[in-house]
Amino acid sequence: xxxxxxxxxxxxxxxxxxxxxxxxxxxxxxxxxxxxxxxxxxxxxxxxxxxxxxxxxxxxxxxxxxxxxxxxxxxxxxxxxxxxxxxxxxxxxxxxxxxxxxxxxxxxxxxxxxxxxxxxxxxxxxxxxxxxxxxxxxxxxxxxxxxxxxxxxxxxxxxxxxxxxxxxxxxxxxxxxxxxxxxxxxxxxxxxxxxxxxxxxxxxxxxxxxxxxxxxxxxxxxxxxxxxxxxxxxxxxxxxxxxxxxxxxxxxxxxxxxxxxxxxxxxxxxxxxxxxxxxxxxxxxxxxxxxxxxxxxxxxxxxxxxxxxxxxxxxxxxxxxxxx
Numbered sequence: 001x002x003x004x005x006x007x008x009x010x011x012x013x014x015x016x017x018x019x020x021x022x023x024x025x026x027x028x029x030x031x032x033x034x035x036x037x038x039x040x041x042x043x044x045x046x047x048x049x050x051x052x053x054x055x056x057x058x059x060x061x062x063x064x065x066x067x068x069x070x071x072x073x074x075x076x077x078x079x080x081x082x083x084x085x086x087x088x089x090x091x092x093x094x095x096x097x098x099x100x101x102x103x104x105x106x107x108x109x110x111x112x113x114x115x116x117x118x119x120x121x122x123x124x125x126x127x128x129x130x131x132x133x134x135x136x137x138x139x140x141x142x143x144x145x146x147x148x149x150x151x152x153x154x155x156x157x158x159x160x161x162x163x164x165x166x167x168x169x170x171x172x173x174x175x176x177x178x179x180x181x182x183x184x185x186x187x188x189x190x191x192x193x194x195x196x197x198x199x200x201x202x203x204x205x206x207x208x209x210x211x212x213x214x215x216x217x218x219x220x221x222x223x224x225x226x227x228x229x230x231x232x233x234x235x236x237x238x239x240x241x242x243x244x245x246x247x248x249x250x251x252x253x254x255x256x257x258x259x260x261x262x263x264x265x266x267x268x269x270x271x272x273x274x275x276x277x278x279x280x281x282x283x284x285x286x287x288x289x290x291x292x293x294x295x296x297x298x299x300x301x302x303x304x305x306x307x308x309x310x311x312x313x314x315x316x317x318x319x320x321x322x323x324x
């Protein structure tokens with residue numbers, strides 16, 4: 001009798017272990033059970049940081065745990081992405097990443113990851129760029145005429161050595177037949193500070209990063225780098241409208257996780273982020289900043305990143321900037 005009881009007890013113990021094992025290692029059905037890190041590979045105060053904090057704010061409505069913003073700037077986004085891809089794939093380390101650190105940066109900077117080293121959950125949106133200045137010029141023609149007469153005297157700020165704005169700056173100079181010195185900063189906030197302080201003459205920036213200073217009359221915007229005028233800057237013409245036409249490049253942002261995150265957790269992340277992007281208040285707050293919220297799922301986002309990787313590689317190669 002005792003043997004039977006021991007056997008039954010043993011079976012119950014084993015069954016309990018099996019039940020518990022189903023819930024490990026991530027307790028996927030309960031995700032998230034603790035705060036989720038949303039890493040930003042750029043300094044505080046820049047576009048990615050601003051939008052990420054709005055995501056975190058709205059996330060309180062759609063996630064059971066808070067989204068905690070952690071800034072990991074450095075090497076044009078490479079530092080943060082390297083930390084992301086080496087993180088534990090449990091869904092508690094995510095990143096709000098641009099198509100720069102996800103793809104185009106890899107053509108000219110050395111990194112320990114490639115475009116297959118991470119998983120994209122979804123696209124959050126994107127934004128148009130612009131050329132801003134505190135100088136005497138009121139449009140692109142005036143600026144180009146001055147620069148042609150004064151080659152290499154203009155300092156053009158960009159947020160990082162290997163960013164989309166850097167590509168736009170190089171392409172603009174080539175298209176306009178002018179020369180200026182490109183000055184890369186460690187993020188958009190230092191770039192903006194240098195412009196406002198008169199340390200550079202022009203800056204290639206994203207509209208959300210500069211719009212408040214423009215509306216305050218502190219700077220001018222010579223053009224919008226987009227196929228059409230910005231809804232929040234309807235009075236500012238595009239570069240194309242002013243006779244300068246090149247393949248304008250725009251930054252897009254994605255939610256990214258390390259490879260190996262379980263499907264159930266990825267789906268919960270995707271579902272929550274989709275609700276955030278489609279939330280009317282999120283749409284209003286980000287659109288007022290000049291951002292363009294636009295959700296896309298994992299497969300579409302992955303295809304977009306791979307296409308951008310190919311396009312940016314061709315551009316860097318054409319500009320002689322692609323690493324060997």
